[in-house]
Amino acid sequence: MPPVERGVLAAGRHGLRCWHGAPKLMARAHRHDDIELNFAAGGFLTYLFGGTHVTVPDGGMAAFWGITPHQLTAASPGTSLHWLTLPLGTCLRWRLPAAARARLLGGRPLIAPAPSIPGGQLARWEDDLAAGHPEPRAIALLEIEACVRRLAYEGLPAATDTADAAAGTGASDAGASDADADGARAGPAAARMAAYLATHCHEPVRVADAAASVHLHPHHAMAVFRAATGTTVLEYLTQCRVAEAQRLLLTTDRTIAAIAADAGFGSLSSCYAAFRRVCGRSPGAYRHTRQDGRQDG
Structure with missing residues (x-):
């Protein structure tokens, strides 16, 4: 940790x-x-x-x-x-x-x-x-x-609810109940993986590491995680790193390069790419926008 x-x-x-x-x-x-x-x-x-x-x-x-x-x-x-x-x-x-x-x-x-x-x-x-x-x-x-x-x-x-119904594959209460039940059964293992990822996101974590934390094969772990959370292990890990980078941008005066490393990004370019995908702007623009008192769009 x-x-x-x-x-x-x-x-x-x-x-x-x-x-x-x-x-x-x-x-x-x-x-x-x-x-x-x-x-x-x-x-x-x-x-x-x-x-x-x-x-x-x-x-x-x-x-x-x-x-x-x-x-x-x-x-x-x-x-x-x-x-x-x-x-x-x-x-x-x-x-x-x-x-x-x-x-x-x-x-x-x-x-x-x-x-x-x-x-x-x-x-x-x-x-x-x-x-x-x-x-x-x-x-x-x-x-x-x-x-x-x-x-x-x-x-x-x-x-x-409307979007889920429109996009649903089964469009039935039984199908929705089955999906909820699958997610609920997957929940405990997915929660432990999510906790592992949130705690270790500053480190060079792999899917295999998260899977090992709950004693599952990586392929099965990825399916379990998606069933419970609606996202992938790697996307969740990226979100954790972006959130940590956002926190450091708001609460410290460290350079963006130092923050990217502290948040667990392997390179400055990967930090910028993730930030633009998740936040729609660069780390520097995010810091300046929030310091100016404007909200994220």
Whole structure:
């Protein structure tokens, strides 16, 4: 694993926890191998995910996989923040729709207005999970699953279902269910590969290395990964490297050549090619645009 000097705290796990308090801005990004839910009350929250600023509005909720380096960079005065973390495996066992699962495993947050959560619900989850009794814990998990499902439904682009239906090979509920089931079965292995790639993207990683991390043949590993995430191992690795390069462009004054090397690109030209493909602009243009306060187009 790369040294912590890059400004990202080493990966860890929080497990099933729920707590609340005043948001504290983070001096550097961190990562953890859990699904995290954040609910903002009384103000907004702004996070840096990789190299992308994401705002959770007042009353909004975000869900994301914590393996992507993330950092709370801004919060309006008086904001109250509720956090909930749950093991990735728990979320995968829920067999969420394929689009939501791919978005989470792909390192992209789901953000939507708080999905019909009663005012005291989050506080009740906190009490139930801290009680140490299995029945309140089981009830809380069912309610959290329903919350995540509604968040996934409301936080995905409205055209997702229509586009999936139009492009579907089977155009049937049974076919969609089979695809979701295949992705859910592939999920745990794909999640471990994604975590390996996100953690080791600074290194000269190969498909075979990711496959070996879950004891699968490379060809089978590639199929499993695509079924769960909707993208290839190499494309996901490239996205991790671009996100790390974006973060370094925004938070350091290093040269682009140094950042390309630190982010894991084998050459400056490969960094530029990946950046143009993913971001639609060069690393230098990305840095200048963001420093000028303009958003990515």
